[in-house]
Amino acid sequence: MEAKEILKQHITKTASLTDEQFEYFFSHFKPRSYKKGQVIIGTGEKVEQEYFVISGCLKAFFINDELKMYILQFAMPTWWTSDYGALYNQTNATISVDCITDTEVLCLSNLDREKICSELHQVEHFFRWRTNRGYLASQKRLLSFMNNDTRIRYEELLALYPQLYNLVPKHLIAAYLGVSRETLSRLYHAHK
Amino acid sequence: MEAKEILKQHITKTASLTDEQFEYFFSHFKPRSYKKGQVIIGTGEKVEQEYFVISGCLKAFFINDELKMYILQFAMPTWWTSDYGALYNQTNATISVDCITDTEVLCLSNLDREKICSELHQVEHFFRWRTNRGYLASQKRLLSFMNNDTRIRYEELLALYPQLYNLVPKHLIAAYLGVSRETLSRLYHAHK
DNA sequence: CTACGAATGTGATGTACATCACCTGATCAG
DNA sequence: CTGATCAGGTGATGTACATCACATTCGTAG
Numbered sequence: 080m081e082a083k084e085i086l087k088q089h090i091t092k093t094a095s096l097t098d099e100q101f102e103y104f105f106s107h108f109k110p111r112s113y114k115k116g117q118v119i120i121g122t123g124e125k126v127e128q129e130y131f132v133i134s135g136c137l138k139a140f141f142i143n144d145e146l147k148m149y150i151l152q153f154a155m156p157t158w159w160t161s162d163y164g165a166l167y168n169q170t171n172a173t174i175s176v177d178c179i180t181d182t183e184v185l186c187l188s189n190l191d192r193e194k195i196c197s198e199l200h201q202v203e204h205f206f207r208w209r210t211n212r213g214y215l216a217s218q219k220r221l222l223s224f225m226n227n228d229t230r231i232r233y234e235e236l237l238a239l240y241p242q243l244y245n246l247v248p249k250h251l252i253a254a255y256l257g258v259s260r261e262t263l264s265r266l267y268h269a270h271k
Numbered sequence: 272m273e274a275k276e277i278l279k280q281h282i283t284k285t286a287s288l289t290d291e292q293f294e295y296f297f298s299h300f301k302p303r304s305y306k307k308g309q310v311i312i313g314t315g316e317k318v319e320q321e322y323f324v325i326s327g328c329l330k331a332f333f334i335n336d337e338l339k340m341y342i343l344q345f346a347m348p349t350w351w352t353s354d355y356g357a358l359y360n361q362t363n364a365t366i367s368v369d370c371i372t373d374t375e376v377l378c379l380s381n382l383d384r385e386k387i388c389s390e391l392h393q394v395e396h397f398f399r400w401r402t403n404r405g406y407l408a409s410q411k412r413l414l415s416f417m418n419n420d421t422r423i424r425y426e427e428l429l430a431l432y433p434q435l436y437n438l439v440p441k442h443l444i445a446a447y448l449g450v451s452r453e454t455l456s457r458l459y460h461a462h463k
Numbered sequence: 464c465t466a467c468g469a470a471t472g473t474g475a476t477g478t479a480c481a482t483c484a485c486c487t488g489a490t491c492a493g
Numbered sequence: 494c495t496g497a498t499c500a501g502g503t504g505a506t507g508t509a510c511a512t513c514a515c516a517t518t519c520g521t522a523g
Contacts, residue, residue: 151414204388218355248501259481260501467523472516475513481507493495
């Protein structure tokens, strides 16, 4: 399926747009392809766009002073990603985004999002709904972090992204769970 | 200042509403008062409303199987709270809300929020913005959880809610930080 | 005032995890 | 092929925290 059709199916689950309205909405997106390993947003850069994933897999991550990496999100097809803090507040990126596999995305600039949100009430509705889902997911993950040990969070992660286990190296899974790769390895191989 | 004026100042920072539009918006809210210790949302109940705090302080929290409590949010004046997962998905509450102090709120039902969002584009814009802020705050807290030790998170908490230190018992602060009250006590009294 | 429960402090002990060190095996460029 | 880099596994050790136990202080209802 082509990118346009994927986006259309995605948004029309939440917002009712006429065909003309969708065409107009779609005209603000720019398709791009990236290779495995390519950096889409690098720390310290200006952030002007957000990204809707058509195929492949991205990661959004933070690197702290000791060079430890924490993954905030794996972005699979029909997921959106960016450094939203930097994007909305017009600050430089503290969160990076790069490609775990070859990836196709649709890019939407911050300005264009705000423009079409104000022009089309249904688009604003869609983005409210989308942000709401992200908020609920983030809150759920926070709770899980406080409440559950690593093994349970590992199982939750595989339930959330079933494709992930064979797709990404284990040290990235550890970076999502917030444990060392050694701990994840021991957890996974504990006979029981 | 009265409730209406507080809400008006709050929303007009983000959305431009005429006086008539604001009156109409406001007509969907119901004022309520609660006493310290009163439960606003109890586990397992239906959740029909969200709450805009006018005065006082609420907490939104989760209790796990071992009866350990985790606080998701302290809701101070001009903050919104509810069990949003239950509210949006029409499921029973897993998150509870109760009063740390005597509290006045404005209640808005899920149905009314959706109604005024669809009637007034600017209101939809406001709620998108509000949810966005919540999302960014939640993501920031998640990162801090993964990256920082308890002492730093404690300092961040006091920066976020400066009034909190004298307002709420320490075991609630521990429940927000996700550590035991003993650990928080030792942290706080470590001479250095 | 008194008394009781709630909030808080503090020691002793156990544990989940990090960190460091080192090893094996896979992949890939030259 | 060779060597290099990356993913992954595993032991030894240290540490931040939980948990349990108990003491102390505070706030509020009687």
